[in-house]
Amino acid sequence: MKNPLDSLWGTVIAGLILTVILYYIVKSLIGG
């Protein structure tokens, strides 16, 4: 599998996906 970080847009998309994942982790920490 190709490393998404080798591509600029793969990096940006990975960052957006990570934002969504971390959003739900923080939301669960808050208890929302």
Added chain:
Amino acid sequence: MLPGIYRWIHILAGVMWIGLLYYFNFVQVAALKAAQADSSAAGITKHVAPRALLFFRWAAVATWLAGAALLGANFVPAFTFQAGWEKIGMGAWLGTIMLINVWALIWPNQKRILGIVQASDAEKNKARRVAFLASRTNTMLSIPMLFFMVAQSHIGM
């Protein structure tokens, strides 16, 4: 007054740090590839990259220190995700990981690439890959980091 000054410095230095990170990733990587094809890469590696890296790595330190000063007594509550500090805590952790990446991976490897530290061709090639991936990792991390920095006061969760 002081928290406002810390916030101002945090944003000023942060713009320089992340601005230069985006310059490296969105502009310089592709420019260097094109420049190597017509043998003009030295202009970038000799004159541009060392200057950009100087402001980049020290702006990272200034950003983190101003952020820590801004958190003040809330530094530990933020980093331990205590009630009310979960969002900025996540932003602070991401920023801290990015700072460590700058000083532990990007800068030491860039010194080998740029010839500031002696290295064989094989070591330079390895350094190129490590520095590239660390820089791309920071670009990826900057997206949620900025989200959580903004979220603390402006995004309800």
